[in-house]
Structure formats: structure tokens, C-alpha cells
Amino acid sequence: MISATTQRLLDFLSRAESYPHRPDQVTRVQTHASWVFIAPPYVYKIKRPVNLGFLDFSTLELRHEDCRHEVELNRRLSEDVYLGVECIRDGEGGLHFGGDGEAVEWVVKMRQMDPRYFLPQLMQSGDVGAREMDRIVEKLQRFYAAQPPLPHAQVGGACEQLRQNTEDNFTSAGQFVGQSLSRQALDAIAEYTRGFFKNHRRLLESRIQEGWIRDCHGDLHLDHIHLAPEAVRIYDCIEFNTGFRCIDVACDIAFLAMDLDFNGRPDLARYIVERFALLLDDHGIRVLMNFYKCYRACVRGKVESLHACADAVPESERQASLQLARRYFQLALQYAVAGSRPCVFVFMGKVASGKSALAAALGEQTGWTVHSSDRLRKTLAGAPLHHRGSAEERAALYAPEMTQKTYRLLFEKAQGTLHEGHSVILDATFSKREQRSELLQLMKEEKCEVSWIEAHASEPVVRDRLKERDACAEVVSDARLEDYKRLSAGYEAPDELPPEHKFCIQTDGEVCQALGVLLGRLVLGWQ
Numbered sequence: 001m002i003s004a005t006t007q008r009l010l011d012f013l014s015r016a017e018s019y020p021h022r023p024d025q026v027t028r029v030q031t032h033a034s035w036v037f038i039a040p041p042y043v044y045k046i047k048r049p050v051n052l053g054f055l056d057f058s059t060l061e062l063r064h065e066d067c068r069h070e071v072e073l074n075r076r077l078s079e080d081v082y083l084g085v086e087c088i089r090d091g092e093g094g095l096h097f098g099g100d101g102e103a104v105e106w107v108v109k110m111r112q113m114d115p116r117y118f119l120p121q122l123m124q125s126g127d128v129g130a131r132e133m134d135r136i137v138e139k140l141q142r143f144y145a146a147q148p149p150l151p152h153a154q155v156g157g158a159c160e161q162l163r164q165n166t167e168d169n170f171t172s173a174g175q176f177v178g179q180s181l182s183r184q185a186l187d188a189i190a191e192y193t194r195g196f197f198k199n200h201r202r203l204l205e206s207r208i209q210e211g212w213i214r215d216c217h218g219d220l221h222l223d224h225i226h227l228a229p230e231a232v233r234i235y236d237c238i239e240f241n242t243g244f245r246c247i248d249v250a251c252d253i254a255f256l257a258m259d260l261d262f263n264g265r266p267d268l269a270r271y272i273v274e275r276f277a278l279l280l281d282d283h284g285i286r287v288l289m290n291f292y293k294c295y296r297a298c299v300r301g302k303v304e305s306l307h308a309c310a311d312a313v314p315e316s317e318r319q320a321s322l323q324l325a326r327r328y329f330q331l332a333l334q335y336a337v338a339g340s341r342p343c344v345f346v347f348m349g350k351v352a353s354g355k356s357a358l359a360a361a362l363g364e365q366t367g368w369t370v371h372s373s374d375r376l377r378k379t380l381a382g383a384p385l386h387h388r389g390s391a392e393e394r395a396a397l398y399a400p401e402m403t404q405k406t407y408r409l410l411f412e413k414a415q416g417t418l419h420e421g422h423s424v425i426l427d428a429t430f431s432k433r434e435q436r437s438e439l440l441q442l443m444k445e446e447k448c449e450v451s452w453i454e455a456h457a458s459e460p461v462v463r464d465r466l467k468e469r470d471a472c473a474e475v476v477s478d479a480r481l482e483d484y485k486r487l488s489a490g491y492e493a494p495d496e497l498p499p500e501h502k503f504c505i506q507t508d509g510e511v512c513q514a515l516g517v518l519l520g521r522l523v524l525g526w527q
Contacts, residue, residue, distance in 0.1 A: 002312055006049065009088065009105055012095040013037045013044065020097060030317075032307040033057065033240070042083070043110040045070075052306070054168070055240040064106040070239040071108060077143055077217065078226070078233040083109045113233065119225040123263060132227055133272050136256075139232045140220075141279045144249050149211030154246075158213050159204045161243055162251075162295075166193050169298045173329070176305040180325035184512060185333045185365050188519035189298060192336035195523065196291045203284055207248050212282070216252035218245035221259040221300065250285045254292030258300075261293070262331055266340065266421035294335035301328035330367040334423065337366070337522040343423045344414055344443055348430035348494065349455035351487045352465040354507030354514065356477070358455055359427040361515045366423070371413040373428035374476040377406040388478045397478070407435055411442055418448055431491045451525070452502045453518060454494060461508045500525070 002010070012018050014037065016026050023039040030036075033055055037044045047057040047066060057063045067085045074082045086109050091101030115121065119136075122128050170190045177183050197204070207213060217224075218238030226233040238245040253276050260269035277285045304325035308318045345368070347359035356372065363370040378385050381397055389397065396402065410426060417424040430436050436452075443450050457465070466483075469475045494502065503521050507514045 003049075005104075009046070009095065010035060012088070013046070018095070018097075019044075030307075030310070030313060032303060032310055038112065041112050043112050044086075045108040045110065046105055054244070057240070060103065060105070066240055067106045067108050073237050073239050073245075074235050077139070077237070078235040080231075081111050081113065081233055081235055083111060085109070110235075113226045114228060117226050117228040119222040119227055120263065122227055123222070123265065128227075128265075128268070130268075130271055133268055134275070135227065135232050136225060136234075137272055137275045137279065139234065140217075140253070141276070144214060144216070144252075144280065147214040147216070150213050150215065150246055152208065155208055155213040158208055158246075158248070159201070162204070162247075163197055165243070166190075166197075166295055166298070169295070169302055172302045173298065173305070176302075176325070180301060180305045180308070180322055181329035182365060182512070184516040184519055185329060187516065188523050189294065189329075189332050189336045191520060192294065192523045193291070200287070200291070203287060207250070207284065207288075210284075212249050212284075213246065214249055215246050216249060218247065218252065218255075220252055220255040222256075222263060225256075248288070248292070249280065250282065250288045251292045251295070253285070254289055255296045255299075257289065258293040258296045258331065261340065262297070262300075262328065264421075266342075269340070290335045290339045293340065294332050297328045297332035297335065301325045301332060304328060327367065330365065333519075334366050334368070337519060338423050342418045342421055342448060344418070344426060344439075344448055344450045345423065346426045346428070346430060346439070346450060346452045347455060348428065348436075348452060350429070350431075350462070350491050351477075351483065352462045352469075353455040353457050354465075354511070355429075355453070355455035356427050357511045358453065358505065358507060358514055358518065359425050361511050362518065363425050365515065365519075368423050368425050369417050370425040370427055371410055371417075372476070373406050373410055373426075374478075376409050376413070377402065378476065380405055380409060385476050386474055388475075388480075394478055407438070411439060414439075415442070415446065418446055429491070430494070431487075433492050433494075433496060436494060436497065450501060451522070452494060452497050454502065454504050455507050455514075456504055457507045 010028070013035070014026055014028055016023050016039070019026075019039050019042075021039075021042070023042075027038040028035060029038065033050070033052070034045055034047050047063040049057055049063070051058040057066060064085075071082045071085055086097055086107045087103050088095055088097060088105045088107060089099060089101035090104045091099065095104065119128065122132070170186065173181060173186055177186060217234060219236060220234070224234060224236045226235070253273065257269040257273055260266065260272070273285065273289055276282065302325075304321045307313065308321040308325060313321070345362065347355040349355040356374070359370050359372075362368070375385060377397060381402065383389060383393070383397065388394070407428070410428060414424050414426055430439075440450060466480055469477070469480060503518065503525070505514050505518050505521075
């Protein structure tokens with residue numbers, strides 16, 4: 001709850017007449033750690049009186065110190081934006097800026113930047129490509145070069161500190177299970193992260209010896225980059241926690257690459273990683289990138305989840321933050337099970353094996369598109385999705401020629417999604433070796449890896465599922481109990497598939513159980 005003292009301060013800063021320059025209007029924006037007041041041509045920022053563990057603004061003295069740090073540190077990459085720190089005092093006439101009276105709050109004063117040139121706005125209008133990325137990369141490359149490697153005595157425990165940061169993230173994220181992520185997703189992300197520490201400990205420790213731990217920005221997402229014609233300004237670095245800012249340069253870069261992925265530009269994410277690897281002569285950055293991007297996506301998921309739970313946040317804003325948190329955690333899971341390159345996940349198996357439910361569950365957890373052969377088949381035929389036609393209609397719908405057309409369209413859909421830079425899930429029986437071989441050949445040409453998930457269920461469970469379909473109006477598949485033996489007999493076991501890319505998942509239990517097993521297997525396979 002907001003105290004009466006804090007509410008009085010917020011009311012004061014929300015009124016245009018409170019400011020010496022008398023702006024036409026004031027717009028208030030709230031984050032998990034601060035309140036920002038846009039009073040053109042200036043912006044004023046105060047810290048929320050909170051202690052979140054990773055930041056402590058609980059006293060006036062701590063907030064004053066943090067304001068001074070914020071101005072000093074952010075002038076490194078946005079020299080003309082941060083104007084200074086001002087004091088709000090309480091005197092006989094009430095609250096006012098400067099002058100006499102008791103200090104009640106400290107404020108960071110900034111120059112307002114032209115909203116047209118924030119990177120997200122430029123991306124929405126299609127005005128961002130390699131040239132714009134080069135401007136950002138070159139600015140950051142000069143910045144990193146100017147930051148001396150931190151002494152070993154200061155960063156000797158950086159690897160352990162990073163490990164502890166990831167564990168703290170998992171602990172924080174645990175309180176949001178069921179809201180912004182699932183238990184299965186959190187467990188898989190944690191398993192991937194711990195596995196990377198175990199398997200790449202030497203590489204992580206070498207980053208200290210090679211001088212890659214530096215005083216960085218710490219919060220390089222797109223909203224913090226202003227790309228005006230005359231200058232690149234990168235603002236709002238992490239000032240409240242030295243451990244979050246004094247990090248591996250590759251980890252700093254990963255935040256930007258992750259947010260480019262998040263905003264639908266994986267091509268630009270790959271581009272900047274390659275540019276940084278070349279300009280910094282950093283041979284380890286490519287191996288580290290997915291690990292660091294996963295970590296960064298978790299941080300953003302945690303931050304948005306915290307904001308969704310903050311006091312006095314309007315319901316619309318709360319829901320928007322919750323949706324962002326879900327998307328960031330989905331992205332973290334994508335990195336954990338597939339890295340950054342688009343892949344194909346095929347869910348196959350006999351009738352009523354549970355493949356469609358498992359495919360839908362992975363799609364929901366990752367945000368990847370699911371293309372279903374059942375749906376495509378009926379769409380091609382112009383048939384209602386949830387209508388089971390007569391025996392004659394079904395014979396035409398499942399004729400060999402129609403099946404061939406369905407799989408051809410399925411492959412085209414997969415290629416279209418891959419060309420957009422995203423992984424894709426295919427939900428189809430793939431009962432014939434010929435169908436599997438055709439997909440493998442196409443994906444070989446696309447230079448894309450295929451993972452085959454074969455769903456298995458015991459015969460009693462399969463029969464129960466087929467019986468239940470008669471009472472369910474939302475079933476797309478036309479297969480029923482009377483089709484079971486015929487369809488099972490026509491299924492050609494996928495013995496020819498490479499075992500390292502094939503995962504057999506038992507689906508007799510709840511979908512969430514099978515999903516947890518699958519995610520664990522995918523994480524181990526990816527590592």
C-alpha cells in the first residue's frame with residue numbers, strides 16, 4: 001500500500017503547477033522501482049521506497065545516493081540527457097523544488113528525448129536494419145573499450161555471483177508459477193542453466209582471466225536506446241546493484257540480442273552478435289550467447305511479474321505486464337530447449353497417442369506456432385473442423401491423394417514459419433517413412449534441425465480416449481474406436497530416425513507430466 005506521505009508526493013509531482021517551468025501537462029509512469037513524471041521538456045524520476053532484495057530504496061539517504069549514482073553512470077552513454085539531482089522540500093507553503101525546508105525526496109532530472117527515435121518506435125515503422133545496428137554496436141564497442149577490465153580481486157567470484165544471480169531468479173520466479181510461467185517451464189530453464197554451469201565452467205571462469213568482466217550498462221533492452229539522427233543515446237543503466245552491472249561484456253550484449261529476438265528480429269540479433277564478436281575479437285561470445293540470453297529473458301520475466309504485482313498499478317497495466325512476463329519466460333524456455341536457431345519439432349505417433357495435446361502444450365509454453373495436419377486437412381477440403389462426416393466423406397478426406405496434399409501444405413507452413421526466423425511445431429501422425437524422409441530432405445536444404453517426438457500410450461488409455469471423442473464436440477480428428485486396428489496396422493515405426501533426434505514420450509498420465517519429461521529430455525539433448 002502507498003503511504004499518505006508518498007501519495008502526497010505523487011500528487012505534487014502530478015500537478016503541472018508544481019514545476020518551476022510550468023509544463024502544459026504531466027504524465028506519470030510507474031515501474032517496479034520508480035515513478036517517472038514526464039513534464040516536457042524535462043523528465044523527473046523518483047525512487048519507490050521499497051526493498052526488493054536486489055535493490056534497496058527503503059530510506060531517503062539510500063534513495064539520494066542512488067540518484068547521484070544514476071546520473072553519474074548514465075552520463076557515460078547519454079551525456080546530454082541526465083541534468084542532475086534535485087531536492088523536493090517541505091516548507092511553510094507545502095512541497096516545492098529546492099529552497100528551504102525539510103528534504104522529503106530526491107529527484108533525477110533528465111532532458112526529454114524525442115519519442116520518434118526510441119528504438120521500438122523505429123522498429124515498428126520498419127526503419128531499422130544493419131546500418132542502424134552498426135551505429136549502436138559501434139557506440140557500445142567504444143564504451144566497452146573505455147571500461148578497464150575489473151581487477152581480479154574484485155571479480156574473482158564473478159562466476160559464482162552469476163550462478164547465485166540465476167538461482168535468485170529461479171527463487172523469485174517460483175512465486176509467479178501459475179501466473180506468468182508454469183512449473184515445468186521453470187524446472188526446464190533451471191535445468192538448462194545448471195547444466196551450462198557444469199559443462200562450461202572453464203569457459204565462464206576464463207572470462208575473468210581474459211578481462212571480459214567490466215563495468216557495463218546492465219539493462220540493454222530496446223526501450224533504453226534512442227537512435228536520433230545526430231546521436232545514439234543509451235540510458236537507464238543499472239545503478240542500484242553493482243553486481244548486476246559489473247558483468248561479462250557478452251552478458252551485457254545478450255540483453256540487446258534477446259530483446260531483438262523478443263521483438264521479432266532474430267536476424268538483427270544474430271547480426272549484432274557477429275559484429276561484436278568481430279569488433280571485440282571475442283571468441284567465446286558465440287558459445288555463451290544462448291546461455292546469457294536465457295538468463296536475460298528470465299530477468300525481464302521476473303521484472304514484469306514484479307510490476308504486475310506492484311501496488312496501485314491499474315488493472316490494464318497489470319495485465320499488460322503479466323502478458324509481457326509470460327512472453328519473456330516463453331523466450332527463456334526457447335533458448336533452453338532449442339537455442340537461437342529455428343528448429344522443427346515433429347509430434348508424431350499412432351491414433352490417440354496424445355501427440356496433439358503434447359504439441360499444443362509445448363506451443364503454449366514456448367509461444368511457437370503449431371501446425372496440425374488434422375486442421376489443415378479439413379481446411380483444404382472445406383469441411384467444418386469439428387464435424388465428423390459420413391463414411392463416404394471420410395473416405396474422400398483421408399484418401400492417399402488428400403493425405404499427400406495435406407502433408408505438402410504442412411511442409412509449406414513449416415518453411416514459412418522458419419523463414420520468419422522462428423521454430424515451429426508440426427502435429428501429424430507421420431505414419432509413413434516416405435513422409436518422414438521428405439521432411440528430412442526439405443529441412444536438410446533449409447539447414448534446419450528436426451526433433452522427432454513420438455507419443456506413446458497404452459492400449460487401454462488409447463481405447464478410453466477414442467471412446468471419449470464421441471461425447472466431445474471439440475474434437476478435430478475423425479479417428480474413432482472402430483478405426484483403431486486399421487490405423488495402427490498402417491503405422492510404420494520410425495526406426496530409421498537418428499536416435500539422438502528422437503524422443504519417445506509416454507502420455508498415459510496428465511499432459512503436464514509428459515510435458516515436464518519432454519522438456520527435460522530436450523534440454524539434455526540440446527546441451
